[in-house]
Amino acid sequence: MKTLSSLALLAAAIVVVTPAAAQDVMAADLNHDGKITRAEFTASRLANFARFDRNADGVVSQADLGRIARFRPQAGATLQQFIAAADIDHDGQVTRDELARAPTPVFDRADANRDGVVDGAETAVLRANFAQMRGR
Secondary structure, rough: OOOHHHHHHHHHHHHHHHHHHHHHHOOOOOOOOOOHHHHHHHHHHHOOHHHHHOOOOEEEEHHHHOOOHHHHHHHHHHHHHHHHOOOOOOOOOEEHHHHOOOOOOHHHHHHHOOOEEEHHHHHHHHHHHHHHOOOO
């Protein structure tokens, strides 16, 4: 089950804006300066690549989800969204290089002033928006 949530988190961070994706953005402050650059966000995604490549074949594909997709169809759909968004050569799988070049809609949404950095104020707004979405 942990693998499913990890895979869903990566997919969310690439495809859609969800509470889990907000946490992913906030966790990407690799130098702990209170600001997240696009480079930090991308590096954070890449640092997790091996966790998502469960069969260690160098790509993230439907094969990495395995049996879970049969029992959790939504997880399979999320993985398909992830692959569709990041699969540059449309071969049904995502390499590290493709992930490095994949769109960053969550980061883009968080970077309200479009300066390439998610600062403390933008992070606070992001947290508030997601707390509201969760009904808190």
